[in-house]
Amino acid sequence: MSTSQQRSSGPAKAPATGPGSNELGRALHGWRDRISPATVGLPAGGVRRAVGLRREELAQLASLSVDYITRLEQGRATSPSPPVLSSLARALRLSEDERTYLYRLAGQPEPGPGQISSHVPPGLRRLLDRLDAAPMCVHDAAWNLIEWNRPWAALLGDPSALRGRERNIPWRHFTGRHGRARPTPEQRAEFEAAIVADLRAATARYPADQGLRSLVGDLREESGRFAELWDSGIVGVHESAAKTVVHPDVGPVTLDCDVLVAPGSDLRVVAYTAEPGSEAAARLALLDVIGIQAMT
Numbered sequence: 001m002s003t004s005q006q007r008s009s010g011p012a013k014a015p016a017t018g019p020g021s022n023e024l025g026r027a028l029h030g031w032r033d034r035i036s037p038a039t040v041g042l043p044a045g046g047v048r049r050a051v052g053l054r055r056e057e058l059a060q061l062a063s064l065s066v067d068y069i070t071r072l073e074q075g076r077a078t079s080p081s082p083p084v085l086s087s088l089a090r091a092l093r094l095s096e097d098e099r100t101y102l103y104r105l106a107g108q109p110e111p112g113p114g115q116i117s118s119h120v121p122p123g124l125r126r127l128l129d130r131l132d133a134a135p136m137c138v139h140d141a142a143w144n145l146i147e148w149n150r151p152w153a154a155l156l157g158d159p160s161a162l163r164g165r166e167r168n169i170p171w172r173h174f175t176g177r178h179g180r181a182r183p184t185p186e187q188r189a190e191f192e193a194a195i196v197a198d199l200r201a202a203t204a205r206y207p208a209d210q211g212l213r214s215l216v217g218d219l220r221e222e223s224g225r226f227a228e229l230w231d232s233g234i235v236g237v238h239e240s241a242a243k244t245v246v247h248p249d250v251g252p253v254t255l256d257c258d259v260l261v262a263p264g265s266d267l268r269v270v271a272y273t274a275e276p277g278s279e280a281a282a283r284l285a286l287l288d289v290i291g292i293q294a295m296t
Contacts, residue, residue, distance in 0.1 A: 022075035061091035114208030143169040174223035
């Protein structure tokens with residue numbers, strides 16, 4: 001994925017406590033030090049003073065500002081919000097115990113059973129790290145983009161600069177930000193039915209998630225199509241389907257698209273594959289040479 005399997009094991013040691021101590025900053029710094037750029041898919045060239053990730057690299061992975069990372073580590077920002085903590089936990093590849101510790105240090109409750117979690121379990125992360133030949137990404141139960149690998153970014157565009165709802169698939173689709181995918185009218189109708197049904201089911205599973213309810217409410221106001229589907233009670237499921245992506249350099253690439261739900265995590269793993277030896281496979285190989293471009 002956009003990050004690779006971390007090489008250390010076990011939770012970071014608890015930092016020293018006492019008057020004036022900055023437990024949160026020390027923990028973040030310790031977790032940052034144990035991850036090398038190579039393990040998260042970042043170039044490691046140039047002179048490096050940092051043992052592991054630089055602050056700017058962590059900021060990039062967590063979609064936060066370098067200044068905010070600095071203030072957190074120096075103890076000048078002491079109350080990060082739950083979304084910020086979730087982003088940091090993903091970027092630092094924390095285990096469940098470490099994630100719990102992070103929330104406790106920040107004085108925030110962990111997401112409960114009525115709230116959507118974006119935590120990627122270690123077993124699923126290891127599996128995804130090994131399946132890096134095909135474009136793949138991971139979404140939470142509200143279809144927020146969590147992680148992606150380099151082939152996915154090369155095919156569909158690098159989403160690193162996107163923030164908030166710019167990474168939410170239903171929001172992008174129903175507000176006209178369709179990206180590079182070019183579905184047929186039938187495929188579009190099937191996708192819309194499935195995505196609305198997913199959100200409806202998610203609101204039942206996560207009744208306490210205010211972000212999800214806000215998303216649905218805003219989509220109903222912004223998109224007549226979404227409101228129509230939502231009010232109709234339409235149901236649908238994601239199935240394997242062909243999807244055509246129009247890349248600015250290699251042209252149209254038609255791939256098989258599969259949506260898998262990770263057991264016990266409610267995460268959606270989306271994988272794009274091509275028949276070996278096909279023209280689509282050749283174009284995917286060419287994209288590996290061209291590299292990553294910004295998502296539009």
